[in-house]
Structures are given as structure tokens and as C-alpha cells.
Ligand SMILES: Cc1ncc(C[n+]2csc(CCOP(=O)(O)OP(=O)(O)O)c2C)c(N)n1
């Protein structure tokens with residue numbers, strides 16, 4: 256893969272500007288927040304993948320990460336809390352030409368929206384799901400999420416969290432995802448490359464990005480600022496491509512296994528639908544037209 | 550625009566209301582449905598699932614009603630006409646997404662085949678107790694349209710209207726059926742495609758640089774853009790300005806929310822659908838809708854045969870409520886009798902519109918079966934005294 260040299264367009268200060276709604280800047284994210292870093296990686300992936308940006312739709316749920324859709328200069332949808340995946344499902348099926356990316360937080364995708372995640376993965380719906388995992392509900396003030404590790408103090412776990420957490424990559428693999436990777440905001444190159452890869456991969460693709468929330472998660476746990484998070488990610492991460500996802504659980508300050516864990520070919524939902532209908536109906540089957548002109 | 554012949558099953562059929570509703574969706578041009586099974590509504594999507602692969606489109610059974618009610622909105626923004634179908638408990642789960650559709654002005658249709666409630670209630674038996682929920686069930690201020698068929702034929706006809714109105718006003722439209730209408734089988738005539746008027750989606754003609762997704766036209770409804778065509782638009786459930794960008798100012802909120810309601814005014818005043826009979830000389834007017842209107846019809850006949858000047862006002866558009874028409878009638882009749890399969894919902898609207906000018910007599914019923922016509926007759930007799 257040859258890295259693209261990013262040209263700074265005339266009048267812009269940053270090469271990613273054409274991909275952002277600059278008329279909405281400044282954004283709402285705090286200094287040191289990792290979400291912006293992931294967006295930077297995403298815009299680079301869009302550029303490097305050479306996909307037709309007019310055909311890329313981005314769908315977010317609600318949360319700090321949920322605001323990504325609002326800043327991306329794409330057809331972009333900020334939906335309801337937890338329901339980005341079913342919205343994206345409808346969109347993809349009504350117009351299979353679209354490349355539909357879901358970009359949301361861990362609480363959104365795995366707590367309130369967990370049911371939709373596992374079913375979309377099971378169906379191998381052709382969606383690219385990017386989860387910014389800051390291990391908390393940031394937008395609402397740092398409450399516990401289904402990924403908050405034990406012993407972490409949160410707004411709703413003032414004496415420390417103790418519930419077992421979801422291992423998102425294992426969950427994604429078990430539910431049927433075609434592609435599963437995990438990176439941190441320290442791994443910008445690898446993250447961009449993964450994002451680029453999924454833009455060319457069919458089926459349900461999932462990328463988890465560990466990302467710091469200095470304002471709530473780290474401050475409450477005396478874990479320093481955004482830079483300290485980078486140091487931790489750097490020191491604690493082990494790249495183990497192909498690692499069994501079951502071994503990739505996360506903890507408050509332990510090892511972080513990163514890498515591409517799953518990359519497999521399964522027929523996606525629309526392929527399965529077509530095959531079954533053709534088998535059952537033969538010539539009578541009429542394929543759904545890509546978005547009618549009604 | 551006329552109906553796409555591919556979806557129109559022209560002919561004379563013997564169908565139940567659920568199946569007729571499904572044929573209505575296909576004739577209206579719906580090519581996407583998402584649903585989750587629930588009695589007594591499932592037949593609508595079961596038929597859609599069997600019909601759509603030979604018409605061209607998608608049916609997907611989602612993991613729950615939250616998913617179904619938002620999958621249709623994704624499909625709409627991708628260019629399809631889309632709907633979902635449910636009953637009581639599922640309708641409750643859909644409320645957040647009715648609000649989303651209202652806020653993002655997403656044209657789509659929700660079919661609610663009402664059963665007895667609350668909660669799991671009477672899964673296989675009729676009710677009409679979701680009428681207020683249809684209007685007010687999601688949080689915040691917004692407007693919707695609700696239509697009430699009273700026969701399988703109307704399940705077909707009004708479903709097409711529901712889609713047309715949703716495109717014209719860009720609001721979610723509710724088809725408020727009930728278990729009786731959904732499960733009764735009658736003659737349904739499906740016309741030729743060129744006899745069926747279809748309202749096309751209002752797509753903008755402006756180029757992307759000039760397009761502002763929530764800039765309303767004169768009728769207060771903005772034009773849409775379709776995903777994937779270079780408009781790069783943004784849609785959010787947050788309060789937004791004309792560009793579609795979130796804006797938390799009191800002025801933007803006021804402008805947006807007032808418009809979401811005001812755009813429906815033409816329908817509330819004048820264009821509302823209703824069926825009336827014998828209003829000219831009426832002393833007592835029976836206001837009813839759905840299956841109850843058919844029972845009321847009998848009661849009105851019996852009253853007339855006894856020399857009571859009873860008239861009929863059948864709500865077809867329940868929302869927006871035709872308040873002006875009721876107000877006008879209230880000035881010249883003695884009383885309204887309002888039978889419904891709930892403990893008093895639309896009767897509150899009749900009372901509000903009548904504003905004390907005429908008596909308003911509810912004939913409530915907790916659901917599970919229809920009224921006995923004599924109960925309604927007694928109320929008419931009482932009212933005429
Ligand atoms: C139905 C519903 N419940 C609750 C909320 C409040 N809420 C907004 S964002 C959020 C949590 C977001 O957490 P996450 O998805 O992890 O995103 P982050 O803010 O951490 O990026 C919650 C609970 C909501 N908007 N809607």
C-alpha cells in the first residue's frame with residue numbers, strides 16, 4: 256500500500272478540510288479527545304481508498320462520537336441513540352450502490368444498540384462499523400458503559416465499576432462479522448489502513464478504536480491527559496494480527512492487543528437474498544432496483 | 550403521476566383489511582418494508598414478503614420495532630418509499646422514531662392495527678385506544694397525519710392516500726386500523742394503475758451548491774435530496790437550521806417546531822377527509838371512526854326510523870383533527886355522540902372543538918369486541934331529549 260502524499264488544497268490549512276464541513280468548525284470535542292484523531296484517519300482512508308465520495312453515506316447514533324456524522328462532508332445522518340445500524344441497514348438495502356459507514360460510540364453501539372449490532376453482523380449486512388471506544392458514556396457526563404473495565408470510577412460507579420464487560424472484537428467475530436480489527440488512536444497509520452481496507456471489503460466490517468476521553472474518564476480516574484493516554488497506548492499495546500479474539504479482553508491498565516483479527520469471506524445479506532430468491536422463484540424474481548425514482 | 554403497474558394487482562378481490570393494506574402499499578409505490586411480527590398486524594408484511602420479490606424491492610424482518618421503524622427511514626433517504634406495520638406494544642416501541650421522522654421530515658407510513666391494551670392486552674381482539682398515542686406518543690411538539698379506514702376497500706385506498714400525504718407534507722402518516730377492519734374480508738376493487746394517483750417525492754431541482762435541506766417552500770415543506778447524488782447533505786434529530794446543521798438557539802427551535810405543526814394546517818382546515826350523512830337537519834351527530842363507524846351506522850338508522858334526526862360524521866382523517874367542521878356543527882346541533890373502543894380519546898377533541906356549544910356524550914368501551922348498536926342508539930335517544 257503506497258501512502259498518499261496529502262496535498263493541502265488552495266485556501267485550506269489542512270489536507271482533510273475538503274472532507275469536513277468547515278462551516279461547522281470549531282467542533283465540540285475537548286482538547287486531547289481522541290475522536291478527532293479517528294476522523295482524521297477516516298478522511299485519509301477515504302482519500303486513499305479512492306472511493307466515490309458521493310456514494311459514501313455516514314450514519315451516527317448519539318454521543319460525542321455520534322457527532323462525527325455532522326462534521327463529515329458526506330451525505331450524513333445523525334439518527335437516534337443506538338439505532339444507527341438499523342437506519343444504515345435500510346439505507347444500504349434500498350440503494351446497494353451506497354457505501355454505508357456507521358460511526359458511533361461504545362455505549363451507542365453496544366449497550367442500547369447491542370441487539371442491532373449482533374443482528375447486522377449475523378446477517379453480514381454490508382456495513383462498515385467504526386466504534387470509538389472511550390469506555391464510557393462521554394456525552395452524558397462519564398457514566399458506565401458496557402465496556403467500562405472493573406475498578407474504573409464513573410459517574411454511575413462512584414465506588415468503582417465491577418460488571419463484566421463486553422469484549423467487542425470477540426462479540427463481533429462470534430456474531431459473524433467478515434472483518435474485525437482493533438486499534439488505538441496511537442496507531443493512526445494502521446487505523447487509516449484498516450479503514451481503507453474495509454471500504455473495499457464486502458460484508459459486515461467492524462473496527463474498534465480505543466480512544467481517550469481526558470475530560471471525564473481519565474480525569475475521574477487520575478489517568479492524566481490526552482498525551483498520557485497516548486503514552487499508555489504506546490506502552491501497553493501489542494500488535495497481534497490474527498490473535499484469537501477471545502484472548503483480547505481489555506482492562507483498566509493492562510495489555511491492549513491490537514491488530515486485524517478476522518478477515519474472512521462470507522456471502523453478504525444481499526447475495527444470500529438473491530441466491531435464495533433465484534432458487535425459489537427463478538425467472539420470476541425481480542431484483543430490487545437501486546433506489547426508485549418515485 | 551400514476552401508479553407503477555408492477556405493484557398494482559388490478560381486479561376485483563376478496564381480501565381482508567391487512568392484505569388490502571399491503572396491496573395499497575404496493576400500489577402506492579412502496580418498495581421497502583421492515584417489520585417485526587405482532588398480532589393482528591403481521592399479515593400485512595407477510596403478504597408483502599411474498600409479493601415483493603416478484604415486484605422488485607425489499608422486505609426485511611428486523612430484530613425489533615425500534616429497528617424496523619428506523620430502517621424504513623434509512624430506506625427513504627436512500628430513495629425508496631417505505632413503511633412498517635405493528636400493533637400496540639410494537640407501536641409503543643416505535644414512538645422515538647415517529648419523533649425522528651417528524652423532526653427530520655422523513656415521509657414514511659406506520660400501520661397500526663389496533664388491539665386491546667394497555668400492555669399485551671388483548672392480542673387478537675380489537676381496540677381503538679392508540680388514537681392519542683398516534684398523535685402525542687413521541688416527546689416534543691410535532692404534527693402527524695392519521696387515517697382511519699373502516700373496510701378492507703378503504704385499507705387499500707387510504708394506504709395509497711397515506712403514502713401520498715406523507716410525500717406531500719413530509720410527515721409520518723399513521724394508518725390507524727383496528728383488529729376488526731384488519732381481519733374482516735370483503736370485496737376490494739383495485740383499479741388500473743393509470744386510475745391511481747401517486748404523489749411523487751419532492752426532490753430539489755437546485756444544484757448541490759444552492760440546496761439547503763430545510764429551506765421550506767411556500768407551503769412550508771422543504772424539498773428533499775437523495776443520498777448518493779452529490780448533495781452531501783446532513784440530517785439530524787437535533788434542532789437544526791435551514792442548512793440542516795444543529796443549532797441550539799431558542800429562535801431556531803421556535804421557527805422549526807412551529808413550522809413542523811403549521812405545515813399541516815391545510816389538512817386540518819378544509820382538506821380533512823370525512824364522510825357525512827344527514828347533517829343538514831341533524832339534532833344529534835354521531836362522530837365515529839374505524840370499525841365503530843359501521844356499528845354507529847346501524848344505530849343512526851335505528852334512530853332515524855324512530856324519528857330522531859341523527860346525523861353521521863365519520864372521521865377518516867383523525868389527525869389533524871377537523872376541529873373547524875365540528876365547531877361549525879356544534880353551533881347548530883343539540884349534541885354529539887362519540888362511540889369509540891377506548892375509554893374516551895377522540896371524544897376529548899370533539900369536546901374541545903364543540904367548546905360548550907353542544908352536549909358531547911362519550912360512549913366508551915374498553916375493547917375486545919365492538920359496541921352493541923343499541924348502546925349507541927340509547928345514547929342518541931338520550932341526547933335527542
Ligand atoms: C434513548 C436515549 N437514551 C439516552 C440518551 C442520552 N445519551 C446521549 S449520548 C449517551 C451515551 C453516549 O455514549 P457513547 O455511545 O459511548 O458515546 P460517547 O459520548 O462516549 O462518544 C446517552 C446515554 C439519548 N440521547 N437517547
Ligand code: SF4
Pocket residue numbers: 283284285287288289290319389393394467468469470471
Ligand atoms: S467528553 Fe470526552 S469523549 Fe466527549 S469530546 Fe470531551 S474528551 Fe471527547
